[in-house]
Amino acid sequence: MPVLRVAKKRGEDGKEQVEASEVVNLPRWEANEAFSVVGKGLPRVEGAEKVTGRAVYAYDVRLPGQLYARVLRSPHPHARIRRIDTSRAAALPGVRAVLSSADETGITWYQEECPLFDTTLRLVGDEVAAVAADSEEIADDALRLIEVEYEPLPFVRALTAAQRPDAPKIHAGGNVAGEPQEYARGNVEAGFRQAEVIIDEEYTTATAMHNALEPHGGTAMWEGGRLTLWCSTQSVFDVREQVAQKLGVPAHRVRVIKQFMGGGFGAKQVAWKQDVIAALLARRSGRPVQLMLDRHAENLVAGTRNATQQRVRLGAKRDGTLTAIEAEIALETGAYQVGGEASNVAGVYQELYRCANVRTEQTAFYTNYGPTVAFRAPGYVEGAFALETAMDQLARELGMDPLDLRLKNYAGEDQQGGKPYTLPEGLRACYDRATGVFGWRGYRKPPAEGTKRRGVGLAASSWMGGSGHPPGYAWVKLNGDGSADVVTGTQDIGTGTRTGLTQVAAEELGFPMERVTLHLGDTGNGPYSPVSSGSATQPTIGPAIRAAALDAKRQLLEVAAELLDASPEVLSVRDGKIEIAGKPGEGVPVEKITGQIAPHMILGQGARGANPEDKTIRTFGAQCAEVEVDTATGEVTVLRVVASADCGRIINPTMVESQMVGGVTQGFGFALMEERVRDGRYGMPLNANLEEYKVPTVADIPRIEHAAVGIPDLEANPTGAKGVGEPPLIPTAPAIANAIYDAVGVRLYETPFNRRRLLEALAARGRAGDEGIRVASAATLEEAIGLLGRDGDGAIRPLAGGTDLLTLIKGDLVAPSRLIDIKRVPELASGIAEGDGGVTIGGADAALGDRDEHADPRAIHRADRGGGTGGDAATAEHGDDRWESAPATALLVFPQPVLPVLAEGGRGVPGARGGESAARDLRHEPVRGDAPVRPGDGAGGAGCAGAPARGGRGAGGAAGRVLRAADGGASHRDDAGRWGDRDGGRVARECRGDAEHLREGDGPEGVGVRAGRRGGGTAGGGRAHRRRAPGAGGRRAGAGAGRGGGARVGGCRAG
């Protein structure tokens, strides 16, 4: 029975605070403890519900009279609403309630306390109005009847742009979100003076989107003044508190239920607007209302991982001893601060290595995009990519094995708090296990095969989570039939919580698993438990359940002692029987005891005690990766990943392995595939869906092995188990990046590592010579021509604009030497321009320059809601235009004449009018041989043209599928209307690699500086390529033709 201790204390600010914690007398499960169910890889206890479709997720709630709500969202990244009229929507038959900024809800949202329906909109997707109707279709119809006049405002298009002094202000206080976080120990400058080797690099990580398969949302029902909310959430209690507070009702009048959830990955740990909107619509209509986001909205407004820029400096002695670590970090917050688990990018720099001199500075900036939120190990994933890549670079500089460098700087204690770790050798065990299973020390690189090179990489991680977040509570009820109900307020977010916690209860009770039922996910039934984030659920609630079970068992044995005429001290429970010491095999079934006292019952009560004060709990990890890189194509194939994590005692090896493998899979996506692409000109995310935002598929993933550590961390809590949800995602990207370096000798400083980035890096290192690609910016055509200059005795000739250039580089057909940004050249702004010498300069973006008159972002936005009902051809055409907005802002210049193979094509220089597809055709056979079809090779166009319309909405999806199939190259559509496959996830992935344009806005700064530094043109992207059929025209073929041809292909998607 836990004892609550409460004390008053005066805080640093002089205010009185109450400190409370439970004292729980729970003996440790020692390292050599003998278990009957703990440690077994039992199957998931809820398996049958999940494989039969009986598991009811928030999305699946169906109540009598239930309405469905949809939300009208801002088409602008920054705008004011001048006028809104919802009367036509409200009058549509079947519409039961409408909400907009015209309604004074008095509710504010986000940490900036903006109105729930604000008249200032700060991102594409911001809530404008909401409708509840008898069906989703009617609600969608109603949204189209809402009239809104917007006044677009200047907006902040990227993290780089947010930091400029003249950037538009998103909130009154400017664009710095929250307080910059600074940390320092020792003297970092002195540390660098001591250093004999200094690494100084900049890293960038992309915005990754969670894409949990179940979207955010829920179903709200009022009964009298009481609200029940079935919510897809990681924290029923936090949602209850927040929703009650927003609605102005006491928390006890709100009940939040979450039985099953289709993934959260950090993004579902707070209440979101839609939860309260559903409740308001339900109150207004007097009916239950379900409001689940669609996939598009899910990716626009419901949180993403923050993009980062990190400048990292490491100083070391020749023997590898780190003398200084410094990191200056900028991260993108999006338009609002959501709260919840913070993104601590700086954390890993502060704790992973022993170093006396460390300084970190982390500043968050607003931009006009969706808010960021915790995403599985928030901050540490981004930070570890940079730090662990830099460490690998340092090891190479020093000529050390990267493993030895890490061991040399091993940190066995918390250098921030000056406390030892609870398991100081945890990280060392991870190194041993991961490298041992992988065969790191004995690895011999196989000889190169053709253009393919292999390499291996290592990375480590620390994580501030996995420790447990007290308080947390549980009850155990022992029933007359010898079964037990365990009740707690936590939630299973898909990680295996139900199973792991049931094992803990069964073990402590001495009951068989099937006699123990766990109840969770309901604020109306269970005692408080904290949010399921920070890998905290098992280490928080496991000990609480153990304590409750122990309390129940103690009472059971007292009753049994009375009924069996024995002393409780000689009794124990084993496999559902009460055994008397010295008389094995003569146990009395528990139900014989509990049955005799029924309906009286035994209730056990448990709590999670405080974490240790004198020690710091961390979860460490290490991973090794082997990759094969094709230097001709830039394709990276990850062959295998071996992952270890210090997660303490392993309660269920099957669940832990699934967490490890799943985490590495997401890390693999972060490393190689996942990136939100946005149109910097219109401030619109372009791939807010699962078609163009590539998450790993079954065909993508490498072989992933879990090298289990499993050392009980008995200082952390009495079960010895820590969390493992987040750690496996952290070291994957740097392990892959380091393996790529090992294979081909180039560093990647930007995630994801797609073909473009790799080819740029290869080009900069190798064929362009030592100086790499030089970058310049021209303001006039004359200046541009002047910048071409001369190179030795041959004239430098213009070759291609950004998009064409990329395909040429990827085909290994050109070796660029100069990149000239001509976006500001007015003569080129309209598209095609003649250069001298008869060479046509393709370059400045034709479609972009020519499209303003057509560019109604609202139309684009509507069309982009692919998969919605209906849609009309006109908007689809505009919708397609967004694919044409990829700006080819750069002109690459080459030191040699155009390669003969291209010149002989008879179509002129690639990039010249109409020559592009010919060039591509030529490129294929000789360069690629029998390699998979590449994006843009035409399968998409051909397939799309042949796709039968399946009704307005069907065609939209079908065409999307075609395009996706085209990515895969070898896919086809069978009679049943199902796409055969996405053959070669590798190919699917590389398409993602092509979707690069405008990742940091369309400013030349973002493009040129990075390009110059790393080598390679970054302007432009291949997005348009994969959307074009060969010969169907294309952007380069003239603005008008480009739109016509391109629109036809892409238009299928939304049409």
Added chain:
Amino acid sequence: MEVRFTLNGAERVLAVEPRRTLLDALRHDVQLTGTKKVCDMGDCGACTVLVDGRAVYSCLTLVVDCAGREVTTIEGLGEGGELDPVQRAFIEADAFQCGFCTPGQIMSLRGLLNEHPAASDEQIVRAVSGNLCRCGAYQNIVRAGRLAAGRA
């Protein structure tokens, strides 16, 4: 309009708007919510059901196109209270975590095994390559397919 089809072995008649997808008809008109809506545009496979024994995306299939056809959903698998071998294999191989993609994965494999009872790994990967699993259970999904194909 009215559409008549066989759903999990029983004849159903539904009055629907022509634009109603099979997915929405299942989830709303007959309240079989085991079939999941994720992308609603044929990208993720969570809505996979069998039509005449073959796996299709129900979000890309209009329910009016199912007239006279036989539709099987996750709720229709297994007989006499016993799980289908694919369902059993998913539990045994721990081929899911959150479980939201699971019905679609299972139906894709059921469709494959209907045609190729001893499907190869290559066929298994191909069959579920259109089914996204964000939890990353792919290795075990392939293992489950292998088990269900009697090759483990």
